Amino acid sequence: MRNWNCFSPRCIAFGEGKASETGAFAAQWGRGRALVVTGPYLLRSGTVEPVLRSLREAGLLGPIYSDIDSEPTDRHVDEALALFRHEGCGTIVACGGGGPIDVAKAVSLLHANGGHIRDYRGVGRVRKPGVPILAIPTTAGSGSEVSGTTIITDTAAHEKLLVISPYLMPEAAILDPELTFGMPPALTAATGVDALTHAIESCVSRKATELTIEFSLRAAGRLARFLPVAFAAPDHAEARGECLLGSLEAGIAFTNSSVGLVHGMARPLGAKFGVPHGVSNAVLLETVMGFSLPGAPERYARLARAMGADADGFSPEAARAGLRLVHDLVRELHIPKLRDLLSREAFEAQLPTMVREAIASGSPDNNPRLASPEEIAALYEAAFSFSEE
Structure with missing residues (x-):
């Protein structure tokens, strides 16, 4: 049996109504008044109100930063960061999708370590921990x-910077399915396929362990079953809860085993063309999964069965049953094609840079089947030219 480490928040709270307990969690795990990081729609719609009310009642509500309307x-x-320091806060509460939570992590990092986020790009370059973060997802996707x-975009370089460190782990994760009710179908689809990609890639990753594979398989099964239900019925309580739990399981899995080639190739699409991260993964998943199958047929076969495919044994054909299921699911969720999101001219102009940045991200090194630069370029082209025929 291999040696491995497992990282997770000190506290994971799950269930309907948990957002209304944020103040109590902040009092237990935080260090004083909280900067709330969220998005403009979440603030306007009242989605974040249970969090704000709970912090207010606990006497811990600080300023609100809600300008994250994009990646x-x-x-x-x-x-x-300027608002956090000006108001003398000691805790960060991030409520939203991956964007607000990623910003919260970067603020915590830079407050303690200084510099620019680019200084910490890569693995293990953060010197010391920052202030406590309480993370409250409103989408079932990023983990x-x-x-x-x-992952923060460098606006000057139009490049997504990936920073990996155990010091970025939130102190507490608070998951309340009620905050995901009413999510628009397109956002449900994009974030849900993002979570499914986490489950699939973490399962077949070269760094996967006995523990992470079980999380991956459970997540893939939940998402394959309940994501179409949540897409069709935005307020379906069971589906929303199961998707959020699947996203959590996939998040724990990829945190401790890493993702692969899909994520490496997806990041440049977001940085160069502004394609949301979940959509970037979704438009690449089927193409890259087809390429990767020969590298881990046994694990892909286990995924196929977990997702409900009729697949016996561990043969390549059993593995392809999962690929067919993903094909059908992506169509059912109305995921766009890559060619619908950018022009052929823009795609070709950025292709060499995208290949370089995909490789530089490090994620492709964990893929079960390694890809050369030429193969990555061919996969981008295949995804762009993808046809149902």
Whole structure:
């Protein structure tokens, strides 16, 4: 049996109504008044109100930074950090999708360590822990509430910077399915396929362990079953809860085993063209999964069965049953094609840079089947030219 370590928040709270207990969690795990990091729609719609009310009642509500209306950038980090310091806060409460949670992690990192987020790009370059973070997801997708990673776009370079450190792990993750009710179908689909990609890639990763594989398989099974239900019925309580739990399980899995080639190739699509992270993964998943199958047919076969495919044994054909299921699921969720999101001219102009940045991210090194630069370029092309025929 291999040696391995497992990282997770000190506290994971799950269940309907848990958002209304944020103040109590902040009193237990935080260090004083909290900067709340969220998005403008979540603030306007009242989604975040249970969190704010709970912090207010506990006497811990500080300023609110809610300008994250896109993929998180270094501008968002700088503005939130300035507000955190100006108001003398000691805790960060992040409520939203992966964007607000990633910004919160970057603020915590830079407050303690200084510099620019680019200084910490890569693995293990953060010198000391920052202030406590309480992460409250409002989408079932990123898994950022239980991960030691943050991804921030460098606006000057149009590049996504991946930082990995156990010091980025939130102190507490608070998952309340009620905060995900009413999520628009397109966002449900994109974030849900993001979570499914986490489950699939963490299962077949070269760094997967006995523990993470079990989390991956459970997550893939929940998401394959309940994501179509949540997509069709936005307020279906059971489906929302199961998708959020699947996202959590996938987050724990990839945090401790890493993702692979899909994520490596997805990051440049977001940085160069502004394609949301979940959509970037979704438009690449089927193509890259087909390429990767020969590298781990046994694990792909286990995934196929977990997702409900009729697959016996561990043969390549059993593995392909999972690929067919993913094909059908992506169509059912109305995921766009890559060619619908950017022009052929823009795609070709950025292709060499995207290949370089995909490799530089490090994620492709964990893929079960390694890809050369030429193969990565061919996969981008295959995804762009993908046809149902």
